[in-house]
Amino acid sequence: MKWNPGGMNSASLQLAEGILGRHRHICAFFNGIDEEHRVLRSFIKDGFARGDRACHVVDPDLREEHLKRLSEAGINVVHAMDTGQLEVRRWQEAYLRGDRFDQHAMLALIEEVLQSGEQAGYAATRLLAHMEWALLDKPGVEDLLEYETRLNYVLPKYDDPVICTYDLSKFGANVAMDIMRTHPVVIIGGVLQENPFFVPPDQLLAELRERRSGRVRMAN
Secondary structure (H helix, E strand, O other), X not given: OEOOXXXXXXXXXXXXXXXXXXXXXXXXXXXXHHHHHHHHHHHHHHHHHHOOEEEEEEOHHHHHHHHHHHHHOOOOHHHHHHHOOEEEEEHHHOOOHHHOOOHHHHHXXXXXXXXXXXXXXXXXXXXXXXXXXXXXXXXXXXXXXXXXXXXXXXXXXXXXXXXXXXXXXXXXXXXXXXXXXXXXXXXXXXXXXXXXXXXXXXXXXXXXXXXXXHHHHHHO
C-alpha cells in the first residue's frame, strides 16, 4: 500500500505499546529471542488477523524455532506459508545471497518484496528481519550502516512496516548507537517511541563518507 506523502498513513498500527505513525522503518533492540517474541507477538498476530502479508528474514539456525514460536502464538503456520501469507527467508535468501552482502541488491529486494505483496492483493506487508548476519565474517557486511541509512529513501514510498531487530547481547554499544541513528522509530525496553537520535539520510551518508576518508588517511 503506497503512502500518501501529504498526510498520515491510511491505517495506524499498534506496536510495542504504541501507535505506529507515518514512519515505518523501525529499529527494535532486544535482549535475546525471548524478549523479541514477547514484544512483537501481538503485532505479528494482528497482521495475520487483518489479512496482511508477513515476510520474516531469520537466522537459518533459528528458522525452525521461529516457526514453532509463531505456531505457539496461534498462527496456522502451514496454511499461511501454503497460501503465501507468510514467507520465512533464511539470511542466504536475502541479505547474504551469493555468500556476501550487497546493499544495493538488498534495497532492490526490499522493494520487490513490498511491491509483490501489494500486487498479490495484500493491504500491507509486515517485514521483520533479524540483523545478526552483520556480525558474520562476510564480504560487504561493513556496509550495514549505509544500507540502513539508504532504506530511508525507499521505505517512505510505502505504508508497510519494516522492523530491523538487533540482539543487544551480540551487538556492541557503539554499533547499536550508530544503528539507532539510522531509524526514525525505535523499540527499546519493549516500548515503541519516536527516535530523537535519528539523522536524515543525506546528513548521515555524508558523515559516513567522512569517516571512511578519515580511515583511509590514517591507513596511509
